[in-house]
Amino acid sequence: MVFAARVFFFFLFAAFLFGCRSGSERGGKPGLAVQDSVSLSDIEVAKLDAQRLSRLMRERNGKILFLNIWATWCAPCAEEFPDLTKLYRAFGGRPVDVVGISADFDDEVESKIIPFLKKQGVPFRVYVASFRRQQDFINAIDRSWSGALPASLIINPQGKRSFFLVGKGTFEQFKKEIEKTMGGL
């Protein structure tokens, strides 16, 4: 009886531990990401409206933000994903948030975005842009941006942009730019 109770509590504790990790990894607040621990079936893609985007970009809590904007229909975006995953792993444990924002429609999370992320094995947090007008999202990212995908930007812990690239980048290029931003702190 005592043994059975111990086993029950062991599993309860284990379930609690794993439950906590998956929450902070993907759908949690910015800055709480924990590396490599969640099975892909746990993928959450939260909607990002103007207010949440502004908070994500401004409230950095001492961390650098690497932001990648992509879409499931964008071929160079898919080609870029292995480098983004490598980037996320390279900066694991350091004050850098790697975050993706999908420019697909916000009602395509289940049908397109999650299957795409599963296929790519994406370990970092991904949101879907949820703005009334597409142009508002484009301008909120950068007023000079045409909307061409993919696009990547780096924001320093003070909430200032230090890098912006339209088109496909590489791991080496992004790593160098993050390190440059780190060096400038």
Added chain:
Amino acid sequence: MLNSFSRMMVVSVLLVLLLLGAGARKKVSDFTLDDYNGKKHSLADYKSSKAIVLMFIATQCPVSNAYNTRMVELQKDYASKGVAFIGINSNKQESAEEEKNHAKEHEFVFPILKDWNNVIADKLQASVTPEIFVLNSGFEVLYHGRIDDSQRENKVASKDLRAALDRILSGKSVEVEETKAFGCTIKRVQ
């Protein structure tokens, strides 16, 4: 006193320059490109049109392809009113043969020009497909941006290109001259 007078003069000159600059429209110089049959087309060939619509399009881009029917309808509705439609393909990986098949499949009746080495895309600073430039007969850009505000036709709230053409045809200035939308990056030569 002299200093403040000089300062005032500098500010006035800057203001005048700013106002003159604000009124100046971007102008496109004439160019010649081959269509997918090898026939040459110059911008000057369309000079007598009431407006020239340059459409940067692609064969493989899902966003551009979402607008195939709308492009055909636009051409149908406005060609008889004196508007010329010209498709331009600047993607390095899309061949003239592919363009030809794509045009046939989607019943495009407007010419599609192959912009090898993305020379015209660079000249106009076009970056995505689809991307529209509407010119007057003096090749000044009257409208630049999207066809409308949604890839999903049933969600369109703002038919920006139609609105621009309607204003031009009625002799009025275009109300919204610049718009933006997501699109596929034009695949340029390195």
